Amino acid sequence: xxxxxxxxxxxxxxxxxxxxxxxxxxxxxxxxxxxxxxxxxxxxxxxxxxxxxxxxxxxxxxxxxxxxxxxxxxxxxxxxxxxxxxxxxxxxxxxxxxxxxxxxxxxxxxxxxxxxxxxxxxxxxxxxxxxxxxxxxxxxxxxxxxxxxxxxxxxxxxxxxxxxxxxxxxxxxxxxxxxxxxxxxxxxxxxxxxxxxxxxxxxxxxxxxxxxxxxxxxxxxxxxxxxxxxxxxxxxxxxxxxxxxxxxxxxxxxxxxxxxxxxxxxxxxxxxxxxxxxxxxxxxxxxxxxxxxxxxxxxxxxxxxxxxxxxxxxxxxxxxxxxxxxxxxxxxxxxxxxxxxxxxxxxxxxxxxxxxxxxxxxxxxxxxxxxxxxxxxxxxxxxxxxxxxxxxxxxxxxxxxxxxxxxxxxxxxxxxxxxxxxxxxxxxxxxxxxxxxxxxxxxxxxxxxxxxxxxxxxxxxxxxxxxxxxxxxxxxxxxxxxxxxxxxxxxxxxxxxxxxxxxxxxxxxxxx
Amino acid sequence: xxxxxxxxxxxxxxxxxxxxxxxxxxxxxxxxxxxxxxxxxxxxxxxxxxxxxxxxxxxxxxxxxxxxxxxxxxxxxxxxxxxxxxxxxxxxxxxxxxxxxxxxxxxxxxxxxxxxxxxxxxxxxxxxxxxxxxxxxxxxxxxxxxxxxxxxxxxxxxxxxxxx
Ligand code: SF4
Ligand code: FES
Numbered sequence: 001x002x003x004x005x006x007x008x009x010x011x012x013x014x015x016x017x018x019x020x021x022x023x024x025x026x027x028x029x030x031x032x033x034x035x036x037x038x039x040x041x042x043x044x045x046x047x048x049x050x051x052x053x054x055x056x057x058x059x060x061x062x063x064x065x066x067x068x069x070x071x072x073x074x075x076x077x078x079x080x081x082x083x084x085x086x087x088x089x090x091x092x093x094x095x096x097x098x099x100x101x102x103x104x105x106x107x108x109x110x111x112x113x114x115x116x117x118x119x120x121x122x123x124x125x126x127x128x129x130x131x132x133x134x135x136x137x138x139x140x141x142x143x144x145x146x147x148x149x150x151x152x153x154x155x156x157x158x159x160x161x162x163x164x165x166x167x168x169x170x171x172x173x174x175x176x177x178x179x180x181x182x183x184x185x186x187x188x189x190x191x192x193x194x195x196x197x198x199x200x201x202x203x204x205x206x207x208x209x210x211x212x213x214x215x216x217x218x219x220x221x222x223x224x225x226x227x228x229x230x231x232x233x234x235x236x237x238x239x240x241x242x243x244x245x246x247x248x249x250x251x252x253x254x255x256x257x258x259x260x261x262x263x264x265x266x267x268x269x270x271x272x273x274x275x276x277x278x279x280x281x282x283x284x285x286x287x288x289x290x291x292x293x294x295x296x297x298x299x300x301x302x303x304x305x306x307x308x309x310x311x312x313x314x315x316x317x318x319x320x321x322x323x324x325x326x327x328x329x330x331x332x333x334x335x336x337x338x339x340x341x342x343x344x345x346x347x348x349x350x351x352x353x354x355x356x357x358x359x360x361x362x363x364x365x366x367x368x369x370x371x372x373x374x375x376x377x378x379x380x381x382x383x384x385x386x387x388x389x390x391x392x393x394x395x396x397x398x399x400x401x402x403x404x405x406x407x408x409x410x411x412x413x414x415x416x417x418x419x420x421x422x423x424x425x426x427x428x429x430x431x432x433x434x435x436x437x438x439x440x441x442x443x444x445x446x447x448x449x450x451x452x453x454x455x456x457x458x459x460x461x462x463x464x465x466x467x468x469x470x471x472x473x474x475x476x477x478x479x480x481x482x483x484x485x486x487x488x489x490x491x492x493x494x495x496x497x498x499x500x501x502x503x504x505x506x507x508x509x510x511x512x
Numbered sequence: 513x514x515x516x517x518x519x520x521x522x523x524x525x526x527x528x529x530x531x532x533x534x535x536x537x538x539x540x541x542x543x544x545x546x547x548x549x550x551x552x553x554x555x556x557x558x559x560x561x562x563x564x565x566x567x568x569x570x571x572x573x574x575x576x577x578x579x580x581x582x583x584x585x586x587x588x589x590x591x592x593x594x595x596x597x598x599x600x601x602x603x604x605x606x607x608x609x610x611x612x613x614x615x616x617x618x619x620x621x622x623x624x625x626x627x628x629x630x631x632x633x634x635x636x637x638x639x640x641x642x643x644x645x646x647x648x649x650x651x652x653x654x655x656x657x658x659x660x661x662x663x664x665x666x667x668x669x670x671x672x673x674x675x676x
Contacts, residue, residue, distance in 0.1 A: 012647050015662035043649040172614030175646040210561075210598050211610075211645050213658035236552070239561055241596035244643060258556030260595040276553060318649060320619035325649025348620070357615055361643070393616045393648065407618070411643065417595075 003032040006050040009101070010039035010182050011214040012175070017060060018047040024064040025049075038183025040097030041327030042084050044348075045076065050097075055079035087343065089305055090329045091293045091313050092286060093176075095184050102221055107186045113229065115295030119194045122295075124154055127198040131291065133299035135311025140166055140247075140284030141359070141388045141490070143310075143377045146291075149281055152271035153199040156279040161201035163192050164256065164275055164282045167208040167215070168240050168247035171360025173319040173391030176327055177285035180315075181208070181215035184289070185222035191288035193230040194295055195281055204235040205275070207252050210242055244361075244415040248489050249282040251417060262417045263489040284389070286315060307333035310376035318344045320357075320393035337371025340394055351396040355404070355506070359388030361411050362494035364501035365395075365404065385497060401506040406434035408498040412483075412491060422483045423492025430479050430499070437472050441511040469511050473503060528580060531573055539577065541566060546581055556582070556592060560599055568603035606638045607676045609669075610655040613641040616648035621665070625652050628666045629673070636673055 007013070007022045022034055040048060045057030049067060055076040056067050066072035076082060079097070090096065099106035107113070119127050132147030153161060165188065169177040181188060192204045208216050219237050227234070238256055240246050246255045250264035253275050274280025290312060294302045303311045310332035316339060318325045323345035340346070340356055347353055355365045364385030366373065373383055380387045395404075412427035480496035487493040503510055532539045545562040549555040559578070563570050570593050579586040593599045613622055626639075633639050647653040650662035654669065661672060 011660050012650055012662060015647050015653060015660040016650060046650070169646065170644060172644045173616040173648045174644075175648055178646040211642060211655065214660075238554075238557065241557060241561065241598035242642070243596055255557065256554050258554035258592075260592055262595075320616040320648065320651075322649065361615060391616075391648070393619055395619045399619065403623075404615070404618075407615070411614075415643070 003029065003051060004035060005029070005032050006035045006037045007047055008039040008097070008183075009036035010046075010179060011212070012043055012179075013039055013046040013048070014214070016046045016058065020061050021047045021049065021059050021064065024061045025068070028064055028068055035100060038096050038099060038101050039179060039327075040079060040085065041093065041179065042082065042324070043326035044324050048079075050079055053078050053080070055082070084324060084326070084328070084343065088329050089313050089331050091302065091305070092180070092187070092289050092315055093184075093327065093329045094293070095187070096179070096327070099184070101183050101185060101218055102225065104186070104225060107184075111292075111296055112186055113190060115292035116190045116193055116230070118295045119197050124198050124200065127194060127295065128154060130294055130299040131198070134294045134302040135306070135309070136287065136290055136294065136302065137310070137377070138284055139286035139290070139314065139389065141386070143387075146283060146287050149271050149283070150195065150198050152269065153201070153279045153281050156272050158279045160203070160276075160278050161199055162275045162278060162280040163195045163199070163201050163204040163288075164253065164270075164280055165192055165204065165206040165288055166247065166249060166252055166282055166284045167206050167212075168252060169212075169285070169389065170209060170244040170247045171362075171389050171391050173357065173393035174317050174360060174389045175319070176315040176317050176390060178212050178215050179327055180285055180289050181206075181212070182218050185219050186226055187289045187292055188219075188285055189222060189226060189230060189235060191291035192235060193233045194291050195283065195288060196233045199279070199281055201281070202232050202234060204233065205256055206235060206237045207240060207246070207256055208237060209240040209246075243417075244411075245417045245489070245491050248491070251489075252282065253280070260417075262419050265488060286389075305331035307331070307374065307376055308378055310378065314375070314387070314390050316375065317389075317391045318394075319391060321347045321349055321396050322392075322394040323348050332376040333374050335371060336366060336373045336375060336392075337368070339375065339392060340371070344392075344394065347394060347396040349396045349398075351398065353394055354397040354399050355395045355401065355502075357393040357395070357404075357498065358391070359386040359497075360391050361408065362386070362490055362497055363388050363391075364497045365401065365505065366501070367505045369505075384501060386494070401502040401509040402434065402438065402511075405499045405502040405510075406431065406438075408495050408502075409434060412495040415491060417489075417491070420486065420488045420492060422486035423488075423495075426479050426483045426486075426492065427495060430476060430483075430495075433472055433476055433479075437469060437511060440469070473510060476503065528577065531577060538567070542574065542577065543581075546578070556584075557596075560593065560596075564599050569600040571602065604638050606636065607656070608638050608640055609633070609673070610640050610642040610645075612643070612645050612647070612651060612653045612655075614644040614648075616644070617651035617653060620651040622652045625664060625666060625669065629669050632666075632670050632673055637676055 048057035049059045056074040128150050136146045137143040246261040251261040255261035270280045315329040357365050409427045409430035416424045418424045484496045549558045575589045579589050645653050647662045652664045653662045
């Protein structure tokens with residue numbers, strides 16, 4: 001019997017050396033069948049090798065011989081019994097690790113196209129009813145109910161309608177879209193085709209960021225393979241061009257139209273006047289990928305997971321300085337502390353956790369004191385943060401929170417689309433203030449002078465009044481206020497979250 | 513009025529001919545790229561991606577040429593090329609390493625790596641910052657061409673640079 005050796009061909013596994021490891025196995029055991037699967041999402045174990053259900057990881061080329069001869073100490077036992085996996089509720093990522101991404105047979109064997117076939121029988125009204133009943137909300141950040149969007153598009157007259165998949169996953173600490181597109185592309189295609197049936201659209205676009213070449217290649221091949229299954233629904237992959245703000249739904253549409261990706265003012269809603277002025281569903285990858293499950297297993301089966309108005313599961317991404325980083329899909333309601341400590345195992349560096357940023361570059365920094373916060377939309381909003389796309393980034397105690405606050409401003413300045421002043425200029429002013437404060441702190445440390453002595457550093461300093469750290473911080477506060485309320489979109493509007501949360505929770509890092 | 517228009521057309525054709533004569537192969541390729549995408553809606557980004565891929569940049573002359581064939585103004589094309597980080601005005605003389613500088617990689621040592629690698633990189637490659645490659649649980653990470661690398665430290669990155 002030929003041995004089966006499975007190794008992921010997910011970009012992260014490859015970045016950790018999976019291709020070389022696969023090659024080494026091929027050389028050492030030429031008669032074995034090397035299968036390239038999707039990733040289980042246990043990233044600290046990548047490259048993770050599976051032989052007859054038994055897992056070994058992380059395997060480097062030096063370990064290959066020992067793994068084959070059974071003398072390796074990298075064994076993690078039966079993969080599917082690993083606590084990281086058994087603690088999850090994998091609905092969207094049910095196939096992760098188990099199938100070959102482009103194999104139609106594998107997909108079919110694990111419930112593939114079940115939802116789509118059901119949808120074809122049910123028809124538009126019932127599909128939308130099911131999505132509404134499932135409680136599915138946009139997984140991209142804003143959390144808007146998907147069914148309401150679909151209903152609006154379905155009810156808006158128009159000869160041509162579109163399904164646009166937002167795959168511009170730009171948030172730091174997020175990779176679930178990438179993993180799904182690379183590991184289970186048919187699932188996304190199936191979700192889009194169902195959306196098409198629901199609203200009466202026969203054309204879909206997937207807008208993928210250019211930083212994801214592996215996902216782009218997989219999607220293109222997958223679309224070609226299953227074209228006849230979803231016909232007449234037709235999907236095109238479009239590639240972004242390195243601009244973060246194109247993840248905002250209206251600037252994404254501008255970019256798809258071949259223009260500068262500047263944010264559009266709403267209304268009109270994209271559901272009514274979207275791509276090329278036509279009714280358009282814009283949904284994130286994870287939103288669309290949740291749809292096949294709902295159609296195949298029923299709205300209740302999905303809605304039974306979760307808490308409050310956050311229904312179903314969320315693929316949470318554990319990233320940054322974390323021991324057990326990876327993808328953890330679970331029902332809403334798990335606490336932040338459980339996620340980073342019990343599941344994530346604390347920091348990778350072994351030092352104490354200082355801060356956790358949730359929700360990407362526009363999300364707040366949370367101190368360990370907030371670790372009992374339940375992971376759901378409402379709780380995070382109440383705590384002055386957001387869950388966004390479900391990314392969680394852990395920092396150990398070497399993090400300098402002023403540097404992180406400064407970076408938030410720098411990022412906003414670098415990525416602003418330029419349409420509104422608070423965002424375009426405010427971010428640069430914020431950057432300047434932080435730099436000035438850092439310089440003051442330096443000067444203070446070096447010369448032990450008081451801030452008044454550093455005054456000439458600042459060209460517009462009021463000469464009659466000492467500029468102090470607290471006056472600088474007040475300036476930042478005012479600036480953040482202006483940005484939050486004066487910006488057109490989330491980039492300028494939410495940058496104050498990381499900045500203000502850092503100032504509030506770690507005042508000592510700001511020279512106070 | 514009519515006369516004016518005609519003379520404009522003549523002038524345009526003259527500069528186009530001049531351009532094409534200077535480098536016929538290049539403009540043939542551009543024509544190919546344009547005709548491949550022309551019939552899709554919103555074709556400009558796919559066209560620019562292909563041009564950036566083929567020539568490593570979208571130079572001023574190319575913009576001028578494109579404006580003409582796509583019936584856009586040069587300002588429009590310039591506005592779009594400058595908006596997107598992926599498009600360059602001039603080719604980079606050195607190989608490019610895209611190093612992720614976003615938060616998750618910062619939490620895993622990006623700042624130190626960036627400081628330490630400067631000297632090694634000097635003259636050998638151009639280090640560009642990108643914000644997230646989706647490898648955030650295994651950073652710091654980098655992309656060279658479409659090859660991805662994770663769990664970087666100064667040593668590993670130096671090897672990558674030396675192998676360029
Ligand atoms: S907030 Fe910033 S990114 Fe958003 S529309 Fe305004 S300028 Fe553009
Ligand atoms: S933050 Fe560096 S890869 Fe995501």
